[in-house]
Every structure is written in C-alpha cells, then in structure tokens.
Amino acid sequence: MRKISDSTVRRLSVYLRFLEQAKSPTISSGELARLGGTTSAQVRKDLSFFGSFGKRGLGYAVPELTRRIRDILGLERGYRVVLVGAGRMGGALVQYHGFRQRGFHITAIYDQDARKIGSRWNGLVVRDVKHLESDLKKDPSDIAIVATPAESAQQVVDRLVRSGVKAILNFAPVPLNVPPDVEVKTVNMALELETLSYSLANR
Amino acid sequence: MRKISDSTVRRLSVYLRFLEQAKSPTISSGELARLGGTTSAQVRKDLSFFGSFGKRGLGYAVPELTRRIRDILGLERGYRVVLVGAGRMGGALVQYHGFRQRGFHITAIYDQDARKIGSRWNGLVVRDVKHLESDLKKDPSDIAIVATPAESAQQVVDRLVRSGVKAILNFAPVPLNVPPDVEVKTVNMALELETLSYSLANR
DNA sequence: TCCGCATTGTGAACTATTTCACAATTGGCG
DNA sequence: CGCCAATTGTGAAATAGTTCACAATGCGGA
Known part of the structure; x- marks a missing residue:
C-alpha cells in the first residue's frame, strides 16, 4: 500500500469524529474542512488516497464515508x-x-x-x-x-x-x-x- | 523572526531534556541525535536556525547549549x-x-x-x-x-x-x-x- | 608549528505535504 | 431535454521539511 502520511491519518480521525455527529445525510468537503480546521482541497486529497467516495455536485454520503473511514483506520475490529x-x-x-x-x-x-x-x-x-x-x-x-x-x-x-x-x-x-x-x-x-x-x- | 517549524521546536524541547541529564561537559550533534531519535544533520540544522552554538571538532558545550535552548523556548521566565x-x-x-x-x-x-x-x-x-x-x-x-x-x-x-x-x-x-x-x-x-x-x- | 581527526554549519538536492485550479460530473429546475 | 450551480477528483505548482555532502574549523599530539 502507498505510504500515507501521519498527518493524513490524523485528519481522517478528525473527520470521522464529525461524521459521527453529522445530522444531514450528505456532507461536502468544504463543510468537513470547516469543522476539522483544514481546507476543502485537503479533505478531498486525504480521501483520494483511499478511493473516491463522493458524488460531484453533492458531496459525501455520511453513512458511507463514516464506514469507509472506520474501515481505513481499522476501527471495526475493536x-x-x-x-x-x-x-x-x-x-x-x-x-x-x-x-x-x-x-x-x-x-x-x-x-x-x-x-x-x-x-x-x-x-x-x-x-x-x-x-x-x-x-x-x-x-x-x-x-x-x-x-x-x-x-x-x-x-x-x-x-x-x-x-x-x-x-x-x-x-x-x-x-x-x-x-x-x-x-x-x-x-x-x-x-x-x-x-x-x-x-x-x-x- | 524567521518562521520556525513546529517540528523543530518540538525537537529542541527533546534535546533540552537530554542536555539537562547530560554528564559530560560537551555533547556532539550525533550523540544528541541518538538520544532524541533523529539524525545529526537534523540536530545541527535545528540549532542553526537560531545561531551557531557549537565548536567544530568538539561539539556543543552542554551548559551553554542548555541555556540557549531554554532561552529560545522562553522557559526562563516561568x-x-x-x-x-x-x-x-x-x-x-x-x-x-x-x-x-x-x-x-x-x-x-x-x-x-x-x-x-x-x-x-x-x-x-x-x-x-x-x-x-x-x-x-x-x-x-x-x-x-x-x-x-x-x-x-x-x-x-x-x-x-x-x-x-x-x-x-x-x-x-x-x-x-x-x-x-x-x-x-x-x-x-x-x-x-x-x-x-x-x-x-x-x- | 604542523598534521590529522572529529565535528560543525550550511548550501544544494531531495522528499514530502499542501495548495491551486480546473475538467468532469451530478442533480435540480425550467 | 438542456442548462446551471455545486462539488468532486486530481495532476501540477508551490511550499515546507529532511538529508546529503563537504568546506571550514578547532584541538590534541608529535
């Protein structure tokens, strides 16, 4: 697997925290960035290392993105x-x-x-x-x-x-x-x- | 003042910890690097942002370097x-x-x-x-x-x-x-x- | 004094990370 | 159905950080 930087992993963990609290069914990179204290380009870049999870024009489906990040971080297992x-x-x-x-x-x-x-x-x-x-x-x-x-x-x-x-x-x-x-x-x-x-x- | 990276500041803080425990009157960048988990070039580069504190061939005088780093970090005041x-x-x-x-x-x-x-x-x-x-x-x-x-x-x-x-x-x-x-x-x-x-x- | 060894200080090269910018889509609406 | 607005995904450019490599010392000993 391509080497992912520590800072990317840390940000994923931050995004996850906000995804878990999100109310709306979708969320944009801009909104995640605002919550997590970074930029929308950074959010998209971070996610792009692992695949493409969003829908252009719409943003990311919260439940799916949550699941994907948990999975990337290996949090499913306990x-x-x-x-x-x-x-x-x-x-x-x-x-x-x-x-x-x-x-x-x-x-x-x-x-x-x-x-x-x-x-x-x-x-x-x-x-x-x-x-x-x-x-x-x-x-x-x-x-x-x-x-x-x-x-x-x-x-x-x-x-x-x-x-x-x-x-x-x-x-x-x-x-x-x-x-x-x-x-x-x-x-x-x-x-x-x-x-x-x-x-x-x-x- | 020239912008210093967070990682440099953190390493200074690590170096300081070892300087305070050092027994010998001088210490080389190589030794500080070994203790602090980095490389000698990194140690010298970190210090070089703030001046040149060492003696070629000899290393750094522990008491002086300790004082300089405390000062850089602003730890003298309490x-x-x-x-x-x-x-x-x-x-x-x-x-x-x-x-x-x-x-x-x-x-x-x-x-x-x-x-x-x-x-x-x-x-x-x-x-x-x-x-x-x-x-x-x-x-x-x-x-x-x-x-x-x-x-x-x-x-x-x-x-x-x-x-x-x-x-x-x-x-x-x-x-x-x-x-x-x-x-x-x-x-x-x-x-x-x-x-x-x-x-x-x-x- | 002069030599040789150890070690610094630092540009230059390299590597990593962030930001930019824009084509590619998607969905909504008339 | 076709256009518009929103927003992604991503190369390329810009910035930041690390490592290399070597000239410039400084010291100890002959």
Missing part, C-alpha cells in the same frame, strides 16, 4: 489494550471514555508498586507487572499504553515487545526503542506546553 | 497556568510533575460542577468557573489548560481569550476557534490510538 503504570495518568486514562467509545478496551492494568497492586480501578484489579508476560501469553494484546516513570519505560516496552505487542502509546517522556514492526506514539505534555511557551516568547 | 475542568484528566494534570519541573505553575483550577467546587487538589481549591474572568483580571495568566467536556470547551476558550490568555493546551476532543494571536495545541488521546490502529490495520 482492540484489547493493556495499561502499564497505575499512576495518576494511568488512572485518568483508565477512566477516559473516549477510548472505549472508539473500540479500545483496557483489559488489564499493571504496576510495580505493592501499594497499588490489588486495588480496583474502574472495575479492574491492578496486577503485579511481573505477570505481564504470562498474562499476555494467555490473552494477547496488540496495543499497550505505557504510563510509567521515564526510568522504567524502556524496560517495560522491551517486555511488551517480546510478548507480541505491536503498537504502543507512550506517556513517559522518553523516546522508545522498538523494532521496526512495532509502532510507537509518544505523547509528551510538558513538550506541548513548551511549544506554547515558544510561541509566547516569539511574537 | 508561567502561571490556569486549569479549567477538574475531571479525571484535570486531576492527573494538576499532579503531573513534569509541568512544575519545567516552570509551568498551575495557579488555579476551575469547574462547573458544584460537587467538585471547594474540593482540594494538590493544595489548590477548585473554584467555580464563574469566577474565571474576575480572577484572571486580578491575576492574569498567559497559558490555560482546557480539560472540560467537548461541549463546553469552545465556550470556556472564548472566555479565556477575552480574559487575555494567549496560549491554550486543549484536551477536549474538538478543534477550537481562537483569534490569530492566540495559540492552541490540542492533545487528543483517542486520536493517537486511532493512528496506532491504522498502522496495525495496514501492514
């Missing part, structure tokens, strides 16, 4: 997700409704800290991270969320990779090393604030 | 940050150590929900969001973090903008409309998972 790190961020993530809504089910939480192990989080019992490998052997997951301190992140990731995890959402503020067949997204909130600081400092 | 939305994400953010470490001080938390107003979060009392404007008049902030539900985000942002906030870190899953002199960064975690889903679906 994912089991394990979370490592039951700190504050982990806690927020476990409860975050957006994940479940989108078909991402957190099925286990792990931590190292004896004080956290055994406690309940949103119906899940925090397990000792030493069970990570054996649990994943029984119930594999494609996706893991890493919300550990920076120091332990790489080590946890190595274990996840060995256990067959293929995609990692990383909240620890370090770049992670993984083999090329594993995908990592790092979310670093301090870094986001720093880009804001930069824009304040340079105006 | 920021007051207000947080709107005392939900789970807000709670995680308030406690997040990375912010304070970097000079971002959360000075107030607001919510709409009577059950949350008055409760203490990490030493701060959650205030009724109706006081937002008057509080900001007394104690202005340049930066706000919005962690409200999607529905109220735009309305909160309008009020923040009217109260002089110039930069917003947005955790609500909607693009926000702001005047051109206000900067917004949106962090959307479901979207990050969706890009992972895409990469799993297309291999």
Whole structure:
C-alpha cells in the first residue's frame, strides 16, 4: 500500500469524529474542512488516497464515508489494550471514555508498586507487572499504553515487545526503542506546553 | 523572526531534556541525535536556525547549549497556568510533575460542577468557573489548560481569550476557534490510538 | 608549528505535504 | 431535454521539511 502520511491519518480521525455527529445525510468537503480546521482541497486529497467516495455536485454520503473511514483506520475490529503504570495518568486514562467509545478496551492494568497492586480501578484489579508476560501469553494484546516513570519505560516496552505487542502509546517522556514492526506514539505534555511557551516568547 | 517549524521546536524541547541529564561537559550533534531519535544533520540544522552554538571538532558545550535552548523556548521566565475542568484528566494534570519541573505553575483550577467546587487538589481549591474572568483580571495568566467536556470547551476558550490568555493546551476532543494571536495545541488521546490502529490495520 | 581527526554549519538536492485550479460530473429546475 | 450551480477528483505548482555532502574549523599530539 502507498505510504500515507501521519498527518493524513490524523485528519481522517478528525473527520470521522464529525461524521459521527453529522445530522444531514450528505456532507461536502468544504463543510468537513470547516469543522476539522483544514481546507476543502485537503479533505478531498486525504480521501483520494483511499478511493473516491463522493458524488460531484453533492458531496459525501455520511453513512458511507463514516464506514469507509472506520474501515481505513481499522476501527471495526475493536482492540484489547493493556495499561502499564497505575499512576495518576494511568488512572485518568483508565477512566477516559473516549477510548472505549472508539473500540479500545483496557483489559488489564499493571504496576510495580505493592501499594497499588490489588486495588480496583474502574472495575479492574491492578496486577503485579511481573505477570505481564504470562498474562499476555494467555490473552494477547496488540496495543499497550505505557504510563510509567521515564526510568522504567524502556524496560517495560522491551517486555511488551517480546510478548507480541505491536503498537504502543507512550506517556513517559522518553523516546522508545522498538523494532521496526512495532509502532510507537509518544505523547509528551510538558513538550506541548513548551511549544506554547515558544510561541509566547516569539511574537 | 524567521518562521520556525513546529517540528523543530518540538525537537529542541527533546534535546533540552537530554542536555539537562547530560554528564559530560560537551555533547556532539550525533550523540544528541541518538538520544532524541533523529539524525545529526537534523540536530545541527535545528540549532542553526537560531545561531551557531557549537565548536567544530568538539561539539556543543552542554551548559551553554542548555541555556540557549531554554532561552529560545522562553522557559526562563516561568508561567502561571490556569486549569479549567477538574475531571479525571484535570486531576492527573494538576499532579503531573513534569509541568512544575519545567516552570509551568498551575495557579488555579476551575469547574462547573458544584460537587467538585471547594474540593482540594494538590493544595489548590477548585473554584467555580464563574469566577474565571474576575480572577484572571486580578491575576492574569498567559497559558490555560482546557480539560472540560467537548461541549463546553469552545465556550470556556472564548472566555479565556477575552480574559487575555494567549496560549491554550486543549484536551477536549474538538478543534477550537481562537483569534490569530492566540495559540492552541490540542492533545487528543483517542486520536493517537486511532493512528496506532491504522498502522496495525495496514501492514 | 604542523598534521590529522572529529565535528560543525550550511548550501544544494531531495522528499514530502499542501495548495491551486480546473475538467468532469451530478442533480435540480425550467 | 438542456442548462446551471455545486462539488468532486486530481495532476501540477508551490511550499515546507529532511538529508546529503563537504568546506571550514578547532584541538590534541608529535
């Protein structure tokens, strides 16, 4: 498959959010662009990488386009997700409704800290991270969320990779090393604030 | 000032993190690149937009480069940050150590929900969001973090903008409309998972 | 002092992404 | 049925970002 840029994929995800809320049966690239904060040409270009879904003069049929984008993004299947790190961020993530809504089910939480192990989080019992490998052997997951301190992140990731995890959402503020067949997204909130600081400092 | 790309600014922020942990008195672009997950040419190019800080044959003096990057990013001054939305994400953010470490001080938390107003979060009392404007008049902030539900985000942002906030870190899953002199960064975690889903679906 | 090695700084080449602009359709209406 | 208005799909042009490659140092040692 032709290489699609990350920015295109992110925009598809944004379009999808608005398609799901759309009231009218059709929508134009211009309207999607307005909602998603981009341009109509960009919307059409993004979609054109995957096929031609619209009707000239009319726009896109909302239900069809919704289905196509879900399909492109691979959201039809639903994912089991394990979370490592039951700190504050982990806690927020476990409860975050957006994940479940989108078909991402957190099925286990792990931590190292004896004080956290055994406690309940949103119906899940925090397990000792030493069970990570054996649990994943029984119930594999494609996706893991890493919300550990920076120091332990790489080590946890190595274990996840060995256990067959293929995609990692990383909240620890370090770049992670993984083999090329594993995908990592790092979310670093301090870094986001720093880009804001930069824009304040340079105006 | 010459327009600097967002990706360059983000990488500077990554370099800074490693410079602060560096042990040796100098560091080469190659080493910074290795740590930050990029290439040495990229490191040198990024830095070259702002001046020439290195010594040929030797590399960069860690303390000086650290200082220069902090300065470029505008981190020397320290920021007051207000947080709107005392939900789970807000709670995680308030406690997040990375912010304070970097000079971002959360000075107030607001919510709409009577059950949350008055409760203490990490030493701060959650205030009724109706006081937002008057509080900001007394104690202005340049930066706000919005962690409200999607529905109220735009309305909160309008009020923040009217109260002089110039930069917003947005955790609500909607693009926000702001005047051109206000900067917004949106962090959307479901979207990050969706890009992972895409990469799993297309291999 | 002079040589050789390491490493920067930077144009130029390359690659990627966005924007433009317009022909091709579609549906509605007279 | 034929025309008009709306809107897509897409090459081509423009812009932006990354990588290359090499001359220009600066230092340490003979």
